[in-house]
Amino acid sequence: MAPGRLLVAACLLVACGERVGAGRVTPAPDAEAAPPEVAPPKPPADPNPPTSCAGEGDEAAALRCWVRLLAGPGCAGRDNGSPGGATARAAIVAGLQAYGLEMAGETGSFEQPLPRGANVLARVPGRDPARAGEHVVLAAHYDHLGEHGGVVHPGADDNASGVAVALAVARRLVADPPARSVLLAAFDAEEPPDYRTPTMGSEYFMAHPTVAREQLVAVVCLDLLGGDLWDGHRSPLYVMGRETFARRPEPALADDPRLPVRAMHLRLVEDLPHGRQAFSDHGAFFQREIPSLFVSTGRSPHYHQPSDTPDTLKYDKMLAAVAVVEAHVRVLADMPDRPAWARDQPVRAADAAVLAELLAAGLGEGGARGTDEFTGVARARLQADLVRARALAAGGREPSESEAREIVQISLRAQCLLAVDSEMPTAACLLL
Template identity: 30%
Template sequence: MKKHARMKKLLSVIGCMMALSASAQPASAQIDSAQLMKDVQTLSADKMEGRKTGTKGNRMAQFYLLDRLKETGLEQFYNTYQQSFFFNSRGSRIMGTNLYGYIKGEVDSFIVISAHYDHVGTKAQPSGGDSIYNGADDNASGVAGLLAIAKYFKAHPPRYSLIFAAFDAEEMGLQGAKDFSARLPVPAASMLMNINMDMISHNDKRELYVCGTYHYPQLKPYITAAAAKSAILLPMGHDKPEDAGQDWTGQSDHHVFHLRKIPFLYFGVEDHPDYHKVTDEFSRINPSFFYQAVLSILDVVKAVNERP
């Protein structure tokens, strides 16, 4: 009996040690790099036809993302992940669809983590060559990062509740984010901030810019802490009005949150030769940089969750 009791005690101690070891694992252990790359490759495949809002290819991307949201285990608002909306563009009425879900935290305050999944579709080329604007970096990369971060927090319940939103029609004037803002699933007063990702996988200098700290300097410590242990550079900038032509405050979906005085951080690379070109394909992203970019963004979200 004593031997059996000692064995039970030993197994209990080993179990506790394994639990502590698992909780101490670095964030990298919680990011599935293979799934990260698969999500980008799938969303930027030719069959998605550039994911332009209102097209068959965009709808195919929606189906893929709906399956991924279910796999990740996000909770639904109103028993659905979908929020459809309509807008006018060049005389046509177009339907877009936002996709989002949430992970409930200990506190009923919300951080919105966002990325747009649409792109610009297809355009005939004078040469008659490739006509599909695949949008691997812009912005299959941001959506893949969103899914990876959602998976992490599903396994590690956050302090604050997290909304993960894949917006449609960003390329057509931030239409999806505007509709989300007009029909928020939670009170605006409960929203702490927005973390937006748009083009995070392609930079030869290993620089991922962080825009927003000029407007919200209280967010700087989170970036500084993440940068100290990041394998890539996290320069802050591109958010000052005097930065002629280089102020990104209004360049992506985070702008809609800024207009509501909701603090934001926008992660993105500077324009590269493949930006809005048919060459923005999966083969052109920088896998190592992309992986490290997602880890760094995850570290920022974790840091926000660790402070009151």
């Protein structure tokens, strides 16, 4: 394939990539494209949809409740500007009120109106008067794709899962506030047609902040927290973006039987052939040099499909994710010095090690249940990539910039191959 066509193909895969009918791509959740004309039948409706989750005392039950509510028939896919989106927004606002957060929207409300829809903004005041004016943002978009061709796309993983985890973390923070304030942002309009435009909820907020921009010291963005990259594989929770902090946040990332956790460089999912691109709401902060963490388990086979329903999620993983996200927010909100942007953001040997782990799992090493996307003609290329990734992870030295580019290319190749062949032929992926 000619270089120009390859660049376009890569754009179609990851940058413009799959709005509906998408394939499985490692943690780069929300690259977008138009839906197909023909969609599969509707999933069965929840016979007992919840109408409120504020009264759920048990955290695990509350997570399930929020997902069932937001991905239920009453929200009809939560397209921004739609009645279903308004229903979802009203439920989130009611939950924030019940949990005791302060209003942080416009004109004494929880909402910030957008050209279509509205952001939901709430605040947990910091306990330290000297630092309470500084805010760590905890963000998760609540909109989804709505209905296409008479078929609702429920968006349980994308991103009812992220909102549910954010609400659980906010509830914990209210009970024991950190030193700095935490701004919970449930952004609207993350999906098309607003994606990567000034009307995208996070972009609009940064252009019209309800908290002075200089008071926004860091963001922790949640997107896709309930699925697995492929059936039978326990996907880690990827915590990306530590390299954007001058002093890295270092909460323990010990493995949990419910949820392995891995740190990863954002370049491994964002450094595309045509240029770097953020895949969720952290991008609006990153562009303004605000230290940014992006937390995700990556795209499951149900990504942007009508099959993204509450019954497909791994709720034990989500419950474990609450603790991981809370730990990161607290570290940032309690740091003695204000979190600061790191201008030097090198790819490290540890990033190659995380990538090698993913490749080994995909190839079925050590008894792991591999993916069918890592077989056939791609297998030899990926086995060579695995050998190279392991070599770059070893040796006790950090990679050079040329070696860092190799690591990124290996990552993009793996992401490409995890997409269904209808979106990106295997031969095109192997040319990356």
